[in-house]
Amino acid sequence: MPGQSKFPSLTCTLLLGALLATGGCKETSKPAPPPPPEVIVQTLAGQTTPLMVDLVAEVKAYREVDIYPRISGQLIRQSFKPGQKVKEGELLFSIDPRAYDEAIIDAQAKLAEAESVLARARQDVARYKPLLPDNAIPRQTYDQAVAYEQQNTAVAQARRAGLEKARLDRSYADVRSPISGQIGLQKIEVGALATAGQTVLATVSTLDPVVAYFSIPEVDYISFAKRFQAQKRESKAPIDLILADGSTYAQSGQLDFTDRALNPATGTLTLRAVFPNPDGLLRPGMNTRVRIVHEVAQNALLVPQKAVTELLGKQFASVVLAGDKIEQRPIRTGARIGELWLVEEGLKAGERIVVEGLQKARPGTVVKPLDAATAGKP
Template sequence: MGKPGGSRFALRLAALGFAGALLAGCGGETPPAPPPMPVEVVKAAAQDTPLYSEYIGDIRAGSEVAVFPRIGGVVLRRAFTEGSMVRQGQLLFEIEAREYVSARDVALANVAAAEAQAARAGEDVARYGPLVAEDAIAQQVYDNAIATAKAADAQVKATRAALRNAEITLGYGQVRAPISGRIGKASVSVGQLVAPGGVELARISDAGRIEVYFSPSEEELLSFARLSPQEKADAQTGIKLVLADGTVLPQDGTIDFADRAVDPTTGSYRLRAVFPNPGGQVLPGQFGRVQIKVQTRKGAVVVPDRAVMEQFGTYFVMVVGKDNKTEQRRVTVGTQAAGQWIIEDGLKPGEAVVVEGLAKVRPGMVVQPLPQGGSKAYAQEAMKKAAGKQ
């Protein structure tokens, strides 16, 4: 009787032989290698690049107006939608004005009475004129008639002025928007009693222009003072505003205000930049980052910021060589501005770096470089080829 160990060894040999026969029956073909992974690349460029200093900015409305009642009364109606855009002169509130209607009517009556008195005084002057010429009446009587007519004319003017004032006051019962802009929440309710100049009714912010306040340090102010006249002019125009989500406001701003002194408690200097804000896309109260151009770097090597990887304070790019093999290369970065990194060392102009598909690429891989934005077209072409083989 044979040994159990020997039997197991024989069985293993038989199994291996059977597996080999199966492989031989399949023809011994190896599956084709997968195609190189498509990645989008951009060539590092040497170009004149503006450098920016960046500051946290406090965004405010270009103008903000609080709306107050100018007469007292009960609020009858709110005529706007809270949070909507309103036009200058648009009706906002109606305030009960019955007593002001009565005052206007009294003023109308006073004008009518004064005009009647003036007409009568004018008739007396006209009648007394011939009589005084014939010495039929005393000169004093005629002079008194002229004075009475002049006083009556003055009274007409006074009553007409009082009527205009009564009509203006009555008009205050319709509260209208003093400026165009976005109106906030109403501060009063229908039926509420308000007094002249009392509680604020609502607040309107001019949506077409924004002001951004920011504060460079004293050291940065001194650095700015050392710029050339042209650099100073450039720094005061073409101001960029980066919003909270990283987007840059399409419209450039300009500096229109500089404080009179450095704040001794903070060592900072307050500036204000104004930006067009068509459509009210930016709201007061938001925060943003103000970027001021301080100089232009001549012939700087730049790549899109998407091409640069950072790990524990060390920066890398994935370079695609002439053989389409990838190389992870350490680089020294300078300033980041306008969506680009300035590369101080480690990369030459014209070298291709991966900007899309970076997470899937490993050093030493063979890839298929595509121009920036070419992944979509490549995928569509691949789908067409796959459909054609079916």
Template sequence: MSLKDRKYQWPHLKLAMLLVLVTLTAAGCGNKPAAQGPAPVGVKAMQVIQKDTPITYEYVGQVVAKNEVKIMAKVAGNIVAKMVNGGETVHKGQPLFQIDDKQYKSAILADQAALAQSEAAYNNARMDAERYQQLVAQDAVAQQTADTADATAKQDAAAVEANRAKLQQAQEDLQDTLIVSPVDGRIDVNDLSAGNYAVAGSTVLATVSSVDPVWVQFSMSENDYLKFMQTGNGTLPSSFKDNLKLTLSDGSTYPLTGKVEQIDRGINQNTGTITLKAVFSNPQKLLLPGMFARVVSEGEVRKGALLIPQRAVQQMLGKNFVTVVAEGDKAESRAVKLGPKVGDLWIVEDGLAPTDRVVVEGLTKLQPGAALKVTMIGLDDLKNPAQQ
């Protein structure tokens, strides 16, 4: 082939190669795979639990001393001695403080002298009255003179009683300079030290709280109160009233049970609750005033109750929702009506069936209708997350 022929064929060859390239590209575009939807969301789900369940009622309570006494001085004076340290356990009648008693001893001496003087005056007036009565009988003096002597004797007798009462008050004031504990209990650490001046009826020297037994004060809703009263035919049922348990702030269970001892006279208008006080023995002095604890009571048994973990429940606008694994492993949001709590579980009164599966993990970004990749777990897996 001549050089001229080769120059003539080269453009035609380039055109043919370009056509082949366009054809292959078009064919490749036609075989492009279709776009796929979002990947399934990985979640963990549980089967709804169905079993006979005892209902547990829990209320937030606070430990309160049965007797809490603010000790005030009945007489004024400087504190000259302190017989106890703050925080110590004290007993009824135990000396705590001594107030300077010098002025009260002097008052007793003065009142004793005044009483003796009034008694002498009275004895003299009484004898005068008796003599005048004899003279009246002999017509030796006028009746008016005898009556005046008798009145003077009565006035002197009243003065004797007044001075005797004043002396008794002075003696009591002297006794009150020694301040003793009115109850068994523990004294606070904010007590006054020696050298302070105590104002009668005003200065709080210390506070003593009884420690055994103690009250635990708690409040229940009006609805719970009505339910219990109806169950007990007008009174709290003994199953609730006489067998209360305590869960302390560290999660431990107090070893002794208590019972309701006081119920408030009415419903608090601000909170809609009624206040109760339960008494608990406290021999080890473990419970201290001001401690918080949960008051726990066992109630009735719900037959075939449906339960789900608390973490499965989401709240929105005052309503409760769970995400159910629907047909085809699709996410479905469902409103539920919750009953009482049982430990870490909710009793579901409406909205779920025993065959339902509820999502317990992976709820954060889950949308209704989303495809799910479900891993089924049990209740023990929730209690031991490290083993999942």
């Protein structure tokens, strides 16, 4: 339009140019990198550690004897209370002795008869012998007298042995304990007939000490045997007994028996340990575990079982290197001690291993390690 100013158009043009220039200079911001993942690490340090193994065991009496009668007859008396302690030689049962008393009287009579005949035979020999030099009697008569004496000597000895046997049988009418220990419940009641060598009357067990039987696999036996041979020592380490409630029995035991051969069916070797039992806490038939300390390792490296991963039959640990970078390293473990592994190869003292957060500790990853000793503490 004539007379209209051109300044407004110029102003708009300048403003638009300024806006375009400002927009062209603005740069797009990049997102910040994520922080390194946190993991819990443990610094390895050598320590003196007892190496042990736990094995299932069964407690049995040190000695256990079934009481059998040595003669047959009717039980007329029981001289103990079931469960009481008895001493060696103590009277337990009585068998009706009347038949055996009569056998003694009969044997005495037969012996007296045989000794009487023998005495007469000796008198004849003594009378005939002086007559031989003068040929007052035939030699044959004297020889017959000597033979008759010898025959009756043998008869008298047999009768004397018969009397001793009768007396011995009579003594067996009193059934006595062959050992000191604790007697169980009677297996036959008074009035019943007991048969010699067949009827079990009761059982006596020696309960102080007791024994624990256990077995070890062939592989473990070979390992222990080689270790002891290399160290030129015998296995005299104390053995602990772990009871069913998880507690450890107060007194340690000692190994006192190793079987001569392995069981071919199970491939195990049976051993036995003796444990004192003065308070009678241990009872035959208890299912327990024995704990054997077979070696004390010096400067041993122990790692938690959760820090060890297995892949295709091999074991690995995640090691934090310089710069907090993760390396997955193959290792070899030995004995298991509670919740720990004894490391035999692959790690050394002073190195840091990941014990928690393994899923975040991939090989080559940089992590933020937190010491297990202080992690979680304010």
